[in-house]
Amino acid sequence: MGGYFAGLLNARGHDLPLDYDALKGAGSGLGCGAITVLGPDDCPVGVAALLLAYFGRENAGQCGSCFNGTAAMAGVALGLARGEAGPAELRRLEYWCGFLPGRGACATLDGAVNVAATLLREFPAEVTSHQRDACPACAATDFLTTDPPLASDPESITPHVEAAL
Amino acid sequence: MKIKLDRTLCDGFGTCAERAPAVFSLDEWGYASLERGLSADTELPPELEQPARRALLDCPVHAIIERPSK
Numbered sequence: 544m545g546g547y548f549a550g551l552l553n554a555r556g557h558d559l560p561l562d563y564d565a566l567k568g569a570g571s572g573l574g575c576g577a578i579t580v581l582g583p584d585d586c587p588v589g590v591a592a593l594l595l596a597y598f599g600r601e602n603a604g605q606c607g608s609c610f611n612g613t614a615a616m617a618g619v620a621l622g623l624a625r626g627e628a629g630p631a632e633l634r635r636l637e638y639w640c641g642f643l644p645g646r647g648a649c650a651t652l653d654g655a656v657n658v659a660a661t662l663l664r665e666f667p668a669e670v671t672s673h674q675r676d677a678c679p680a681c682a683a684t685d686f687l688t689t690d691p692p693l694a695s696d697p698e699s700i701t702p703h704v705e706a707a708l
Numbered sequence: 709m710k711i712k713l714d715r716t717l718c719d720g721f722g723t724c725a726e727r728a729p730a731v732f733s734l735d736e737w738g739y740a741s742l743e744r745g746l747s748a749d750t751e752l753p754p755e756l757e758q759p760a761r762r763a764l765l766d767c768p769v770h771a772i773i774e775r776p777s778k
Binding site: 606 | 718
């Protein structure tokens, strides 16, 4: 929702008005207004892994908590997408979601934390199933070289995410 | 006394958390942040001033800066 930094929102987003206050009240945000709608074949875990990899790759590299924290969260998300993450990794991810916000000089780290925190909050069933079963959508994605879905240019959207607004 | 922590200068030596553990917290990679509830606008309580100043003087990269307080 509303930019990479506002994180993910599950299907309840369909019923929310496109309004700063309403989305804020729902624990999300309209932010810069750039929204990507995920289709039925898209995997929220895979999208979160792409977004966290982006934050890990594209941060300014200035604050230790940020360049370590984003890389660490990206690592867990990648492990989850590949079906390699277990309860211990998820506990670490939850811990970082509570511990890392505010530790960077700017809000890049907070934005990355939003992606991880909203994945855990909005898609708990998907997170659980990725610990158990292989995900075909994630298996078909190259997480190291694919950019996250862009809201602005439908032509540039990866095959991973088909519907965009 | 008010202090500011420049997180972009911090190289994770951890000296500040040794000198003033009530003022600085380290993440698991050793990088510092002000403890929860403290900010660059917080007037430190008197009992924390001496350890905070020790941390400021001992920081190898001068990432702790004293702010003028009225």
